[in-house]
Amino acid sequence: MAKSHYDFAIVGAGPAGSACANALLLEGASSVVLIDRARFPRDKICGDGIGPGVIAILEALELRHILDGHRRVTQMVMTSPLGGRMTLNDNEIRGQSPLGYVIRRTEFDHALMSAAAKRGCADRTGWTLEGAEYADGRWRLDLAESESGEPCSITADVLIGADGATSRVRRLLGQPFNHERHVSVSMRILAQTEPPFPPRQELNVAKELPIPGYAWNFSTGSGTVNVGFVCDTPTYKASGRHLREILKTYKGLLPDTLSYDDATRHSQILPLASQMPPLAYPKVQAALIGDAASMINPLTGEGIFYGMEAGLLLGRGLARAAQTREGRAQALIRYERVFRRTFTGHFRGNYYLRKLLERPGLFDRMLRAGARDPNLCCDCIEYMMGNESGVGRTPLYRLALRTMVA
Ligand SMILES: Cc1cc2nc3c(=O)[nH]c(=O)nc-3n(C[C@H](O)[C@H](O)[C@H](O)COP(=O)(O)OP(=O)(O)OC[C@H]3O[C@@H](n4cnc5c(N)ncnc54)[C@H](O)[C@@H]3O)c2cc1C
Incomplete structure (x- = not known):
């Protein structure tokens, strides 16, 4: 018979939730349940662009093999309405590459979710979270079998909301959707x-x-x-x-x-990262990751890398913390602090860049400058898409200056 109490309940088995489950299990947690209303493999509306930063996350999760058999992107092209065109070919890149992969989400998400199940995660895919309540130091989650509607309840010490752009967990935590x-x-x-x-x-x-x-x-x-x-x-x-x-x-x-x-x-x-809700809820032992926390780049619309990075950070932190209420509360607070320290500037920069590029003339100028200077082209793409170590570090003002003089 399925267990009814878990240390960690993760709602949503997309890249954020599955990365979190894998990180928890890899670090020694043994009582983790992944809940998803869909049965896997399932489709997810997406561009299927897997950013280069995901490679390091998969390595940290000992899941690099998920990329085996997939070919890395060899070319990225951007065009403007005024005729500008910038092309980055992989053989022109000198340092870290801002190019990633294009992999169908049906396949990618299934591989991540299955890896967590193989590591011992309880599999509640095919179950929808209907409601949740925090009382007496634990969460009670009301689930319904997605097809039959058959109800069931489980309990958990910690609740992690990874349930995507219309997150129910976010609503249960009292957070409104983005404007x-x-x-x-x-x-x-x-x-x-x-x-x-x-x-x-x-x-x-x-x-x-x-x-x-x-x-x-x-x-x-x-x-x-x-x-x-x-x-x-x-x-x-x-x-x-x-x-x-x-x-x-x-x-x-x-x-x-x-x-x-x-x-x-x-x-x-x-939901764009220009308006993120609080990520950690130490008093009620809960956290949000991925789209549930609006972790989508405001310029590019990318969210897989940020959601997985959040899942890795949170899962690792929770598993390594003292398994007490206080220990987990500290880990939740640390998760929010580190995530914001790493990404707030990056999201803000991309938001400003989006505002600048709303003027077609400026966007056109950037593309034409990038077409003349492959290093500038690479740095611009890295600013938006990141690289194998995470986010690009060239300041926006330097990109702007180089665009003006190129
Ligand atoms: C059109 C489009 C194109 C995009 N292109 C890209 C791209 O090319 N590259 C990129 O990096 N990002 C892209 N994104 C963003 C990316 O898809 C998301 O950022 C990413 O899927 C976030 O992962 P996640 O795990 O947070 O959420 P999701 O992948 O959405 O997973 C959430 C899971 O929660 C489950 N769920 C939801 N509600 C419940 C519930 N009540 N009970 C149980 N389970 C529930 C869902 O079934 C789902 O499996 C795109 C988004 C869109 C819409």
């Missing part, structure tokens, strides 16, 4: 190509699409191309257009050799 100025809307569709495109990522700001906003086409290298569009909510509302129509316009700008699968066309919101 619409800090939420993007998006739509993506999958396509196939024969022969396959090489593994590459292309970001297009185009005059035919709402600005500020960008469209992307990311190729896995094995025949699948992820195509989509993202922009902030006020821009979308002001455009008066429907996401489906915007995506159709973008498809018209791409090669007609792409064969689209309409069943994979879905929309989703992105």
Whole structure:
């Protein structure tokens, strides 16, 4: 019979929740449950771009093999509505690479979740969190089997909310959702190509699409191309257009050799890190990670790296802490402090860069400067996407100066 009490209950088995579960188990925790309303493998609306910082996280989790068989991105292209075009090829990169992978989330998330299950995590995938209450020093979680609705309750000492962009745990902790100025809307569709495109990522700001906003086409290298569009909510509302129509316009700008699968066309919101809620709740022994805590880069829309880094940091800290209420409270506080110290400047810089690039002329200038100077091109992409060690360290003002003189 399944256990009914756990030391750590993680709601959401996406990259953030599964990274956290793996970190806890690797550091010696033995009583961890992963709850997810979906059964895995499951799809997640995403661009499928796995940033370079994820490599180090997978190494820390002893899961580097998840990348085996996938080809690293060899080229990144950005285009502006005024004709500017900047291309970074992997053979032009001197230091750490800002290029990562394009991997279907169905596969990536399943691999992470299965690794946690193999390490001894209790598997409650296929169960939805309906409600939760903290009383007498422990959490009571009310779950329902996602298909049949059959109810069940479990208890846990610590609750970790990794349940994505519309997090129920966040609401239960009394935190409102982001203001619409800090939420993007998006739509993506999958396509196939024969022969396959090489593994590459292309970001297009185009005059035919709402600005500020960008469209992307990311190729896995094995025949699948992820195509989509993202922009902030006020821009979308002001455009008066429907996401489906915007995506159709973008498809018209791409090669007609792409064969689209309409069943994979879905929309989703992105809560941006320009408005993050508190991450740690030591009094009630809880924390938020990943999209549940709005850990999405306000410029690029990337969130996998930040969510996994948060999961690793929190899982490690909790497992290494004294297993007392006080010990765990300290670990929760430390998690928030370290995460903010590492990423607040990075998120703020990307938010300002987004504001600057809302002017098509400036964006065009950056791309043209990057096209002339491969080092500047690499540093600009690193500023947005990070590198193998995490976030890029070139200050924004230096990038701006180099753009002006290039
Ligand atoms: C269109 C689009 C494109 C994107 N492209 C990229 C990209 O290319 N690269 C990148 O890095 N990021 C991208 N992102 C962001 C990225 O998808 C997220 O940041 C990432 O998935 C966050 O991981 P997570 O584990 O926090 O949440 P999720 O991956 O959303 O996982 C949350 C899990 O919680 C489960 N859940 C939710 N509610 C409940 C409940 N009540 N009970 C039980 N389980 C529940 C869900 O089933 C889900 O499996 C994109 C986002 C969108 C919308």
